[in-house]
Amino acid sequence: MRKVIFDTETNTLNPQKGSIIEIAMLELNEHNQLTGNFFHSYVNPQQPISHIASKITGINFYKIKDAPTIHQLKPDILQFVQDKELISHYLDFNLRMLEHNLQGKLNNPTFDTLKLCRQHFPNTNVSLSVLRKKLKLKKCNLFNSPLVLDCYYIYQIYNLFNLDAFDTNPEV
Numbered sequence: 001m002r003k004v005i006f007d008t009e010t011n012t013l014n015p016q017k018g019s020i021i022e023i024a025m026l027e028l029n030e031h032n033q034l035t036g037n038f039f040h041s042y043v044n045p046q047q048p049i050s051h052i053a054s055k056i057t058g059i060n061f062y063k064i065k066d067a068p069t070i071h072q073l074k075p076d077i078l079q080f081v082q083d084k085e086l087i088s089h090y091l092d093f094n095l096r097m098l099e100h101n102l103q104g105k106l107n108n109p110t111f112d113t114l115k116l117c118r119q120h121f122p123n124t125n126v127s128l129s130v131l132r133k134k135l136k137l138k139k140c141n142l143f144n145s146p147l148v149l150d151c152y153y154i155y156q157i158y159n160l161f162n163l164d165a166f167d168t169n170p171e172v
Contacts, residue, residue: 003028003085009057011049015096019045024147042067085109
């Protein structure tokens with residue numbers, strides 16, 4: 001089964017009220033290798049971006065004022081994820097936000113790398129920024145968006161765990 005690694009940036013931390021302001025997706029083939037197909041877009045949420053979200057993401061109104069809305073992107077997003085497993089770090093939040101913004105439930109199989117990392121590294125911060133340093137994840141210069149790069153880090157984490165490359169008692 002093909003897979004899609006995805007991540008979102010949002011204008012708030014509330015998935016019931018928030019809007020996606022950036023989305024990125026990388027496609028994997030049946031052997032968990034990148035296919036080269038990816039989707040990335042800034043999104044005009046048609047509502048304000050909180051100061052905190054803007055500070056965290058670096059995205060402000062001026063950066064996205066001419067971006068398409070989520071409703072304009074919906075057909076492309078649904079086509080990209082069609083019949084594929086969805087993988088994300090903090091899947092619960094990202095999937096709820098995506099479904100809320102698309103105004104519909106996605107019935108794709110899912111996988112959360114955050115939950116997997118919490119199993120392997122209990123009682124430890126397993127944010128992407130911490131894991132990137134601890135696991136010495138490689139940066140890919142092909143991606144000019146920090147969010148697409150985050151998807152690439154998720155891809156590396158997914159494959160490391162999938163290939164049983166981790167020590168069962170890591171010092172983190």
